[in-house]
Amino acid sequence: MKNLNLQVRDGEYLCIIGPSGCGKTTLIKCIAGIIKPDEGEIYVNNKLMNNIPIQDREIGYVFQEIALFPHMNVYDNICYSPLVKGWGISRMENIVKEMINMMKLQDRIKDYPDALSGGARQKTAIARALVSGSRILLLDEPLGSLDAKVRKILRYELRRITKDLNLTAIHVTHDQEEAMSIADRIAVMRGGEIVEVGTPLELYLYPKKLFTANFVGEANFLICNLMGQEGKYVKIDINGKILYGVPRVNLEHKRVVAVIRPEFILMKKTSKTRDSWKGVIERKTFLGSSIRFEIRTKDDSLLTVKKPAYEATKFKVGENVNLILPRESLLLYPYPREGLEKAISIE
Amino acid sequence: MPSIKLINITKRYGRIVALRNLNLTVKDGEYLCVLGPTGSGKTTLLKLIAGIVKPDEGEIYIDGKLVNNVPPQERNIAYVPQHYALFPHLSVIDNVAFGPLSKGFSKDEAYKISMQMLKMTRLAWRANSFPHELSGGMQQRLALARGLASGAKILLLDEPLGALDARLRVELRYKLREIAEKNNLTAIHVTHDQEEAMSIADRIAILRNGEIQQIGTPFYVYNEPKNIFVAHFVGEANFFEGFIAEVDLHGSWIQLRNGFILRTNEIGKKIGERVVVMIREEKVRVTKRVRRREETNLFPGTIKDISLLGDFLSYSILLDNGDRVNSRIPTIMGMKRFKVGEKVYVRLKPEDLRVYPYPPMGLYRELEVI
Numbered sequence: 001m002k003n004l005n006l007q008v009r010d011g012e013y014l015c016i017i018g019p020s021g022c023g024k025t026t027l028i029k030c031i032a033g034i035i036k037p038d039e040g041e042i043y044v045n046n047k048l049m050n051n052i053p054i055q056d057r058e059i060g061y062v063f064q065e066i067a068l069f070p071h072m073n074v075y076d077n078i079c080y081s082p083l084v085k086g087w088g089i090s091r092m093e094n095i096v097k098e099m100i101n102m103m104k105l106q107d108r109i110k111d112y113p114d115a116l117s118g119g120a121r122q123k124t125a126i127a128r129a130l131v132s133g134s135r136i137l138l139l140d141e142p143l144g145s146l147d148a149k150v151r152k153i154l155r156y157e158l159r160r161i162t163k164d165l166n167l168t169a170i171h172v173t174h175d176q177e178e179a180m181s182i183a184d185r186i187a188v189m190r191g192g193e194i195v196e197v198g199t200p201l202e203l204y205l206y207p208k209k210l211f212t213a214n215f216v217g218e219a220n221f222l223i224c225n226l227m228g229q230e231g232k233y234v235k236i237d238i239n240g241k242i243l244y245g246v247p248r249v250n251l252e253h254k255r256v257v258a259v260i261r262p263e264f265i266l267m268k269k270t271s272k273t274r275d276s277w278k279g280v281i282e283r284k285t286f287l288g289s290s291i292r293f294e295i296r297t298k299d300d301s302l303l304t305v306k307k308p309a310y311e312a313t314k315f316k317v318g319e320n321v322n323l324i325l326p327r328e329s330l331l332l333y334p335y336p337r338e339g340l341e342k343a344i345s346i347e
Numbered sequence: 348m349p350s351i352k353l354i355n356i357t358k359r360y361g362r363i364v365a366l367r368n369l370n371l372t373v374k375d376g377e378y379l380c381v382l383g384p385t386g387s388g389k390t391t392l393l394k395l396i397a398g399i400v401k402p403d404e405g406e407i408y409i410d411g412k413l414v415n416n417v418p419p420q421e422r423n424i425a426y427v428p429q430h431y432a433l434f435p436h437l438s439v440i441d442n443v444a445f446g447p448l449s450k451g452f453s454k455d456e457a458y459k460i461s462m463q464m465l466k467m468t469r470l471a472w473r474a475n476s477f478p479h480e481l482s483g484g485m486q487q488r489l490a491l492a493r494g495l496a497s498g499a500k501i502l503l504l505d506e507p508l509g510a511l512d513a514r515l516r517v518e519l520r521y522k523l524r525e526i527a528e529k530n531n532l533t534a535i536h537v538t539h540d541q542e543e544a545m546s547i548a549d550r551i552a553i554l555r556n557g558e559i560q561q562i563g564t565p566f567y568v569y570n571e572p573k574n575i576f577v578a579h580f581v582g583e584a585n586f587f588e589g590f591i592a593e594v595d596l597h598g599s600w601i602q603l604r605n606g607f608i609l610r611t612n613e614i615g616k617k618i619g620e621r622v623v624v625m626i627r628e629e630k631v632r633v634t635k636r637v638r639r640r641e642e643t644n645l646f647p648g649t650i651k652d653i654s655l656l657g658d659f660l661s662y663s664i665l666l667d668n669g670d671r672v673n674s675r676i677p678t679i680m681g682m683k684r685f686k687v688g689e690k691v692y693v694r695l696k697p698e699d700l701r702v703y704p705y706p707p708m709g710l711y712r713e714l715e716v717i
Contacts, residue, residue: 019512019515020482020483021482117385117386118385147384147539148539148540148541148542148543149539149541149580150384156652156654174512174513174514175512175513176513176514177513177656178513180654180655180656180657181654181661182654200655201682204655204678205678215514216657217657217658218517218658263658263678263679264679285546286545286564286565287542287545287565288541288542288565288569288581289582289583289627289675290658290659292546308629309629346512346518347482347483347484347485347515
């Protein structure tokens with residue numbers, strides 16, 4: 001991690017996303033106290049934490065590798081923290097019972113970890129962390145090893161429970177869809193640095209950085225030349241095709257990258273406007289509720305277009321189409337020094 | 348001639364039946380995805396075809412030949428296991444050359460083929476690196492290159508993208524498909540991720556507890572799910588419990604919780620029959636204003652939650668009768684429209700509804716994937 005600055009608000013559900021190796025696990029381990037930073041300070045509730053050991057930080061931590069006690073059943077696993085902290089029996093029993101009901105683990109309380117499904121194990125780990133009474137929950141890929149379908153269901157439970165209990169949560173994940181669906185704000189990390197922080201909608205619709213545009217959702221990236229300003233729009237040239245877009249940051253040089261999400265491109269069989277870009281459908285993929293198209297334009301650019309299924313069944317591979325890139329949705333960024341591929345690479 | 352044929356295959360591990368009377372035909376050159384939750388038998392299925400395990404009952408034919416007693420190395424199949432099983436002590440190119448060399452190719456031939464495969468998987472520049480030095484995505488491509496170098500025409504992939512970041516999975520899955528196509532391979536790709544299966548498969552076979560629930564093109568399986576499990580596992584669906592209140596020549600009226608009545612086009616039902624009604628999330632229409640309150644299938648409710656899924660927004664709505672329904676609409680259309688807490692009307696068109704018999708174990712159990 002390099003000179004990282006981050007603020008998490010009380011009661012916030014913050015997700016930290018980024019590719020493997022970006023430092024998100026290191027970050028969360030520093031907050032937990034498992035690792036010590038070489039430089040800088042960590043404050044929790046305005047108290048300096050740097051020299052405070054893990055157990056005194058009042059933080060609940062759910063690991064990537066679910067570390068349930070194999071020799072204890074679900075109920076005992078969840079009771080562990082209160083027992084160790086010396087809570088009264090009745091207080092502990094009440095809270096544990098509430099948590100078990102919340103996580104819908106009633107049928108599993110006598111089971112041992114090795115007899116549980118992945119999802120049940122995850123829920124037990126979360127219940128155990130929540131019962132500790134910590135106001136702050138650190139989740140490191142809490143849904144990591146679970147099936148896609150299970151992840152989709154449990155992620156909402158995670159958010160619901162933390163909100164119901166008024167906790168602050170920092171949830172690390174490599175899955176941007178997961179983050180977008182439940183976070184109040186998302187911090188995007190890469191190479192040990194925070195690239196950008198914003199609400200899911202902000203990052204999806206108005207990313208400040210090219211990397212964010214590629215990492216959060218899918219996008220088309222087109223290299224073009226700046227022609228000039230016309231009102232609030234900027235005129236650009238992509239291999240001879242003239243388009244208009246909105247600069248996301250100050251554009252100082254001629255070389256520019258234009259970015260547009262696949263679902264914002266309009267696709268029509270015929271078009272009367274001069275603005276439209278002619279192309280041929282090269283590939284059509286049925287995704288369920290939407291259909292994904294790959295269009296090769298006359299000047300050999302390849303664009304990805306996404307349409308809701310009911311709108312798109314009439315288009316076929318090999319057909320000629322007209323694409324319209326609405327100005328408001330075409331975001332312009334300066335061409336990155338390290339080259340486009342490196343700038344947006346998610347590996 | 349079909350590439351692979353499984354007839355009445357049963358495989359047990361002790362008392363657990365991993366695969367039960369399974370029949371499957373995979374066509375030559377087909378990219379088949381086997382989709383199912385963890386524990387459904389997908390890996391066992393691949394291992395049987397690869398020859399790593401033997402079936403307890405049934406026959407396996409590859410290219411028309413019965414292979415039950417043919418050992419893995421003679422089946423001409425490339426099997427890429429879940430965590431790749433790369434040779435840690437061999438360099439990238441040596442990993443790839445291993446297959447051809449074992450088959451008796453000359454060193455020159457083996458390395459020529461290996462370089463070809465590395466070029467195709469864009470790993471040629473790391474030929475002399477070792478597996479642990481590669482990123483997850485590169486390791487996956489190495490495992491693929493190694494499988495391809497064997498020259499086998501059948502590729503068995505066990506969760507090939509499982510170890511990768513979500514975003515990378517999306518990027519690489521199309522590359523995987525491209526490579527299989529370019530090399531004219533027949534591929535069986537096992538996954539628990541329905542989005543992945545839908546986006547690259549010619550056909551999808553949905554597996555549950557060792558049995559194939561349905562097999563067909565993504566379009567078919569998505570639009571005509573045979574049962575509740577398939578409807579739930581592939582895509583996003585809403586389910587309502589109810590019973591048949593009235594029938595007529597063109598459809599039926601279904602009584603839902605607390606007095607709500609649903610009109611469907613389902614015919615041939617019996618009054619009193621207990622049913623489950625399904626509608627896809629993207630077919631649920633949400634509106635603020637209604638012209639006529641007496642319209643069919645128009646239900647009042649409150650928006651409880653709004654979630655961004657990227658190109659879609661998902662609304663979680665609590666209907667006034669206590670049922671929950673999720674609606675998804677394209678983000679551009681939904682952005683400024685509704686707020687949490689707003690009172691809305693939900694419209695369900697009869698032609699978008701599918702009716703299923705009420706499952707014997709109850710709806711919750713049927714939908715349970717956790």
